Amino acid sequence: MSSTQNKTPQSIARDACIHSASKWLMVCALLLIGAAGCKNNNSVLQTWVGKSESELIANWGNPDLRNTFANGEKIYTWIDQGKNQYGPFTCQKSMTINHNHTITKGISRGCPSLSLIASSSKQ
16 A cells, blocks of 8 residues: 555645645745846956956957947957756856947856856956
């Protein structure tokens, strides 16, 4: 006789709810951790605001993508791919540079943590 046969329908339903709730709690926790990582990544990139374009390239290497606009503003994007405990990822770090060659903004997408790779040079 299995242990399920000894349970009442109410206890089976309760166990299913508890199991389901614990899964949702874990999913919510991972989403919150991910959101915190985005904020942390963008704050790491914001440390570059006010620094020069040449200093950025000297530290990170040439960008993978370059967009230049009519007003002289540029957006450079570096793309890194990797794998961590959650699986493969593609990290995009973009920096906006004004016509005076000064960084005005930095954003990231899909990056697990930039605290290590933001300051490293790209090979």
